Amino acid sequence: MVAFARRRGVSVTEWAPIKVRAARLMQSLGTPHDVMMFIAPAEQSLLNDVYLCLPDKGMLQTQFPGFVLVDRSELPDNLSTLIAREDGFEKLYPDIYSKRSRGRRRRREK
Numbered sequence: 001m002v003a004f005a006r007r008r009g010v011s012v013t014e015w016a017p018i019k020v021r022a023a024r025l026m027q028s029l030g031t032p033h034d035v036m037m038f039i040a041p042a043e044q045s046l047l048n049d050v051y052l053c054l055p056d057k058g059m060l061q062t063q064f065p066g067f068v069l070v071d072r073s074e075l076p077d078n079l080s081t082l083i084a085r086e087d088g089f090e091k092l093y094p095d096i097y098s099k100r101s102r103g104r105r106r107r108r109e110k
Contacts, residue, residue, distance in 0.1 A: 002034050003057035005067035009047045019082050033092055037083040040076045
């Protein structure tokens with residue numbers, strides 16, 4: 001079952017290695033649609049809240065310590081996508097697609 005998780009108040013130097021780990025996981029699993037990573041502005045300036053989507057919550061516990069499970073509905077608006085398989089994304093995850101940063105979507109659509 002797909003699991004969503006969040007880690008609050010993370011600096012770029014902290015989330016960059018998480019992105020590398022998530023990208024490697026995605027690649028090792030054959031680039032599935034259900035491995036994603038997003039950031040959203042945190043309450044503190046210069047920090048972000050990091051959101052992961054993984055195929056299984058067990059992966060969260062073993063590979064991404066410090067994250068807590070959240071409901072998919074808790075994903076905020078204005079997400080910036082760091083990792084996602086784009087082909088078919090809008091059809092598979094219309095709710096998440098609508099929460100992604102509009103500026104990023106416009107750049108991709110041009």
